[in-house]
Amino acid sequence: MADDDTSTALPQTCVRCGQVALLRIVGRCGDCIGTLGLAGGEDYAAWRAEVKAEFGAK
Numbered sequence: 658m659a660d661d662d663t664s665t666a667l668p669q670t671c672v673r674c675g676q677v678a679l680l681r682i683v684g685r686c687g688d689c690i691g692t693l694g695l696a697g698g699e700d701y702a703a704w705r706a707e708v709k710a711e712f713g714a715k
């Protein structure tokens with residue numbers, strides 16, 4: 658498998674758990690987003706704030 662095509666989405670490391678994940682939103686992987694959503698704590702609020710900053714408030 659060629660890995661010199663940088664135009665496609667590359668797996669990157671989650672800033673929270675350090676796992677490599679294809680799905681990430683503002684640095685957190687899908688697993689962490691799910692965990693944050695369930696916990697609903699400060700981390701989730703911080704992530705939501707970053708999402709708003711990145712994509713704009715709706």
Ligand SMILES: [Zn+2]
Pocket residue numbers: 671672673674675676685686687688689690
């Ligand atoms: Zn993660």
